[in-house]
Amino acid sequence: GIQVEQSPPDLILQEGANSTLRCNFSDSVNNLQWFHQNPWGQLINLFYIPSGTKQNGRLSATTVATERYSLLYISSSQTTDSGVYFCAVEVSGNTPLVFGKGTRLSVIA
Amino acid sequence: NAGVTQTPKFRVLKTGQSMTLLCAQDMNHEYMYWYRQDPGMGLRLIHYSVGEGTTAKGEVPDGYNVSRLKKQNFLLGLESAAPSQTSVYFCASKQNYGYTFGSGTRLTVV
Numbered sequence: 268g269i270q271v272e273q274s275p276p277d278l279i280l281q282e283g284a285n286s287t288l289r290c291n292f293s294d295s296v297n298n299l300q301w302f303h304q305n306p307w308g309q310l311i312n313l314f315y316i317p318s319g320t321k322q323n324g325r326l327s328a329t330t331v332a333t334e335r336y337s338l339l340y341i342s343s344s345q346t347t348d349s350g351v352y353f354c355a356v357e358v359s360g361n362t363p364l365v366f367g368k369g370t371r372l373s374v375i376a
Numbered sequence: 377n378a379g380v381t382q383t384p385k386f387r388v389l390k391t392g393q394s395m396t397l398l399c400a401q402d403m404n405h406e407y408m409y410w411y412r413q414d415p416g417m418g419l420r421l422i423h424y425s426v427g428e429g430t431t432a433k434g435e436v437p438d439g440y441n442v443s444r445l446k447k448q449n450f451l452l453g454l455e456s457a458a459p460s461q462t463s464v465y466f467c468a469s470k471q472n473y474g475y476t477f478g479s480g481t482r483l484t485v486v
Contacts, residue, residue, distance in 0.1 A: 268435075298473050308464065310477040353418060361426060363409055363434060364468075364475065368418040 269294045273354055273367035280344050280374050288339040288370045290354030298357035299330055300364065301339050305350045313339070313352075344374045378402055382467050382478035389457045389485045397452040397481050399467030407470040408450040410434075410442065412463040413480075419466060425450055457485045 270293040280286055292299070301313040314321050318332040325344075330337040341348055351371050355364040380401045389395055399408065406427050411419040411434075421434030423442040431442045439461060441453045450469075454461060462485045467478040 300473075300475065302477075308480050310466065312475060315473050355419075363421050363424050366411075366418040366420070368416060 269296070269356060269358055269365050271354055271356055271365055271367035273352075273370050275370060276368065277371045278373070280372065282344060282346060282374055282376050284344050284374075285340070285342045286344060286372070288341070288352055288354075288372075290337040290339070290367055292335050292337075292354075292356050294335070294358060295332070296356040297359055298364070299337055300355050301328055301337070302353040302355065303348075303350050304353065304369070310353075341372075344372075346374045346376055348372060349374045380467055380469055380476050380478040382465075382481050384481060385479070386482050387484070389454075389483065391457060391459060391485060393457050394453070394455050395457065395483075396454075397465055397467075397483075399450045399452070399469075399478060401448055401450075401469040401476070403469060403471065403476065404447070405469035405471045405476075406447075408444065409468045409470070410440075410450065410452045411466045411468065412436065413466060414463050422452065422465075457483075459485045461485050 272291045274289045299317050303311045314328040316328045316330045320329045325342045327340045351369040353369045355366045383398045409424040410422040425444040428447040443451045465481045
C-alpha cells in the first residue's frame with residue numbers, strides 16, 4: 268500500500284517563529300489532507316490539497332503531485348498552534364485515508 | 377448539527393471482556409471509518425464502510441468486528457479484549473472529499 272512519511276517527527280518553536288512541515292508519499296493520490304490534532308485530541312481538518320497551493324490565515328500548504336510531496340507552512344506561530352499535524356492521503360475516491368505518523372509541534376511562549 | 381458522535385468517551389475493560397463502541401453521524405454521509413491511534417503510530421484503519429449494510433477490513437482488523445445496519449451508525453465490537461487493544465479509537469465519516477472525525481474513545485484494557 269501507499270507509504271506516507273512526515274518530517275520532522277518533533278519540532279519545538281519559539282512563539283512568533285515560522286516553520287515548514289513536510290509530507291512525502293509513495294504513489295499518486297487523488298486526495299491529500301492536512302489535519303491538526305489539538306492537545307485535547309480533537310482532529311481538525313486544515314486543508315484539502317491534492318495539488319497546488321492554498322492559504323488560510325497564517326497557514327498555507329503546497330502540494331507538488333508530480334514529485335509526491337506536500338508542505339505545510341506555519342507563520343508567526345502561536346502557542347495555540349501546538350499539537351500534532353497529520354498528513355493523510357487517498358489513492359482513489361473509494362479508498363480510505365492513509366495517515367502519516369505526524370509531526371508533534373510545541374510552541375513555547 | 378452534532379456531526380460525528382462517539383460513545384463512550386472513556387472505558388476501562390478487563391482482559392477477555394467484550395464491548396461495543398458506537399459512532400453516530402447526522403450528516404447523511406455514505407462512508408464511515410474506524411481508526412485507532414497509538415503513540416508514535418499515527419492513525420491506523422481498522423474497518424470501514426462505503427454504505428449501509430457494507431463493511432470492509434482495513435490495515436489492523438484482527439480482534440475487531442463491525443456492523444453498519446443503519447446509515448447513520450457504525451458499531452465497532454471487541455469480542456474478547458486484550459491489552460494490545462488499549463488505544464484511542466476515532467470514528468470518521470466522509471462525503472466527497474470532506475472528512476469529519478469524532479472526538480475519540482479512550483479505551484484501556486487491563
